[in-house]
Amino acid sequence: MKQWLTNILISSVLGLAAHSVVIAGDMPGDSIYQLGSQWTTQDEESLNIGQLKGKKQVVSLIYTHCMHTCPTIVATMQEVQKSLPKNEQERVGFVLISLTPDSDTPEVLKSFAKRRKLDPKSWTLLTGSEQDVRSLAMALNIKYKKSDDNEVAHSNLMTVLDENGRVLFQEIGDIDKAQETVQRIISR
Amino acid sequence: MKILSLIIATVSLALAGASEQVLIEGGEYRPLYMSEDSPMQTVSSFYLDQYPVTNQQYLEFVEQNPQWRKTAAPSIFVEQDYLKHWDSDESFEAIAAESPVTYVSWFAADAYCQSQGKRLPKVAEWELAALASETQANGSLESGYKQQILTWYSKPSPKTLPSVGGSPANYWGVHDLHGLVWEWTEDFNSTLVTGESREDSTIDTKLFCAGGASGAVDPGDYAAFMRYGFRSSLEAKFTLSNLGFRCASDMKSANGD
Numbered sequence: 001m002k003q004w005l006t007n008i009l010i011s012s013v014l015g016l017a018a019h020s021v022v023i024a025g026d027m028p029g030d031s032i033y034q035l036g037s038q039w040t041t042q043d044e045e046s047l048n049i050g051q052l053k054g055k056k057q058v059v060s061l062i063y064t065h066c067m068h069t070c071p072t073i074v075a076t077m078q079e080v081q082k083s084l085p086k087n088e089q090e091r092v093g094f095v096l097i098s099l100t101p102d103s104d105t106p107e108v109l110k111s112f113a114k115r116r117k118l119d120p121k122s123w124t125l126l127t128g129s130e131q132d133v134r135s136l137a138m139a140l141n142i143k144y145k146k147s148d149d150n151e152v153a154h155s156n157l158m159t160v161l162d163e164n165g166r167v168l169f170q171e172i173g174d175i176d177k178a179q180e181t182v183q184r185i186i187s188r
Numbered sequence: 189m190k191i192l193s194l195i196i197a198t199v200s201l202a203l204a205g206a207s208e209q210v211l212i213e214g215g216e217y218r219p220l221y222m223s224e225d226s227p228m229q230t231v232s233s234f235y236l237d238q239y240p241v242t243n244q245q246y247l248e249f250v251e252q253n254p255q256w257r258k259t260a261a262p263s264i265f266v267e268q269d270y271l272k273h274w275d276s277d278e279s280f281e282a283i284a285a286e287s288p289v290t291y292v293s294w295f296a297a298d299a300y301c302q303s304q305g306k307r308l309p310k311v312a313e314w315e316l317a318a319l320a321s322e323t324q325a326n327g328s329l330e331s332g333y334k335q336q337i338l339t340w341y342s343k344p345s346p347k348t349l350p351s352v353g354g355s356p357a358n359y360w361g362v363h364d365l366h367g368l369v370w371e372w373t374e375d376f377n378s379t380l381v382t383g384e385s386r387e388d389s390t391i392d393t394k395l396f397c398a399g400g401a402s403g404a405v406d407p408g409d410y411a412a413f414m415r416y417g418f419r420s421s422l423e424a425k426f427t428l429s430n431l432g433f434r435c436a437s438d439m440k441s442a443n444g445d
Contacts, residue, residue, distance in 0.1 A: 029262040138294060138377060138424035139264055145378035 032139045033165035037132040039097075042109040042125040049136075050165070052124070055093040056185060057161040060173060061133070061142055061154060063100040064112040069156050073173030074116055076181075077158060081122060083182045092185060094123045097136065099144055099152045101127045140167070160185060207237035207245070209306075209437060210361040215325070217316045231316045236309060237434035239352040239363050240288035240371065241300060243280050249300050251278060256296060265295035269427045286351035288369045288432040294424035297372045301435035308374035309436035311419070315412070318366065320359035327359075328409065337411045340367045345430040366411075370418060372433040379420040 027033055033050040041047050058077055062070040077094050084092060098104035104112075109125040112118075118125075137144060144154035158181065160168045168188055171181050212235070216228040250256050257278070258271035272291045274280040292300075294308075301307050309317070321327025328334065353363045365371075422431075 030264050031262075032264060034262040034264045134375070135295070135298070141423050143377045143379065145375075
């Protein structure tokens, strides 16, 4: 049942090797891909964070049962995607990382993606270990606080990464900011 | 019991060079800014290092983990001042080996604790342990205790920090929680001052100084306010002259389960 957890464990071990490979490349010192952390996608595939390299990425930390702001963040990211010129669309990926990895299994992420009509070609949904979620949040300077009912108060931010995982800018995940975000992505 | 002691002794041996840990019995802790009728936060029993990690101990870590040398650590994990007080990657002649290591980021502290099979203490754990005076688990009941802590907060840190263990142990046998350096906690980024995404009236009040104080459990615990403010101003890659750390462990991992 917890096959994906086992996958994480296995890939974490393998990840040690992958980690050094990723780091050995010309990864800038200020790239969040230096984390080298190992994740599982909505398709139960294992993914080293460094594999996001090569595209600009719009990243948000969310959780799928969030009733308040997360839907707005996701809707804003969708608006950004829609508003990008055709030629830019292939150069920008969209990444959602779960703040409640215990309940956001790959299956849950998959059904969330379907429900929200997130195009699998552009959208990557990730779940991992609590520890890696915390380190990633730390690297992105995102604050969050979990309560006993598995709800999470968190910074309402989208982070835009360049092709090498460096933070280009962060923007509030609000629909009013979508067009501005698009302009800033294009101008980089 | 004997077996348990044996296991603990074995673990201690395996962690030679690491700080000894003591048991902090779990209890209830009321987070700052929560009103008198808000729920208490339960803290499970855990183990905490008796002393902050020293320069000497951190040097041993760097020797075994060269990716954490001051010239090697990636800038996403550490600011430029990382280990600024060290002469080189592996020496610090000018300063005392037994002083707490500072100029270390959260990432560096986290990596150190993980290398010992430990972790950083959570804010609630740290605060629970730091509640204790020399004689009581809850020192706030003791007259003069808060003033003693505040007196330290009002003094600037000396250029060369004193050795760890210079002050008496608290009720649990832990030294230097107050009076030497500030310390990293695992979830310091859970201090939500602004910019969080869910509405929460207890958080909103914190945007106003007086509003925050009026909602707090014990407005007289000014030292706790300072720690709260300090933590909320931190970023994980910060490296500061008076910010160090110590490690903690869960009950089960320290017992070798």
